[in-house]
Amino acid sequence: MTEGFRFSHRLKVRYSEIDGQKIVFNAHYLTYLDVAVTEYFQEGLEMDVMQLAEQGTFDFVVAKTTLEYKDSARLNDWLTIWCRTSKIGNSSMTMEFHIIRGGETTPLLEAEIIYVSYNPLTHVKQAVPGFVRERIEQFEGKELTK
Structure with missing residues (x-):
């Protein structure tokens, strides 16, 4: 299920992330995706997004999130969050994610997030910088422009 994904990040489910049913509370999956996209830019793309934002060059914000829950993660599970950029528009980037429990191949969660390129100085959307x-x-090894 990870064909076409070039980047992943691992993390371990912590006690504070589970709920009364002893599974990961649904909102924490968004945090996992956020951690993975941060690492995608830092490790995968070798870009310092914080520095780019401070310079007023580039930042991005969430415009739309779609999550499809397939199964539940539990305390102490090691999760691999796979992410890739699947499309780049004029001012938006579409990213896809799969979260897979260690030792398994079927995703616990599939997600798509649309990010909008954002100018941190003017607080308005802008074209994705060239x-x-x-x-x-x-990094992705292909043209992604629509």
Whole structure:
């Protein structure tokens, strides 16, 4: 189920993330995806998004999230969060995610998030900068522009 994904990040489910049913509370999956996308930019793309934001060059915000829960993660599970950019529009980027429990191949969760390129100085959306687009396409190994 991870064919076409070039980046992943692992994390372990902590006690504070489970609910009364002893499974990961649904909202924590968004945190897991956020951690993975941060690592995707830092480790995968080798881009310092914090520095780019401070310079007023580039940042991104969530515009739409779609989550499809397939199974539940539990305390102490090791999870691998796979992520990839599947499309880049003028001012948006679509990313896909699979969360897989260690030793398994079927995703516990599949997600799609649309991010909008955002100018941190003017607080309005902006076109995805060319250097960001180029770096993502280079990393993903294909053209992603619609």
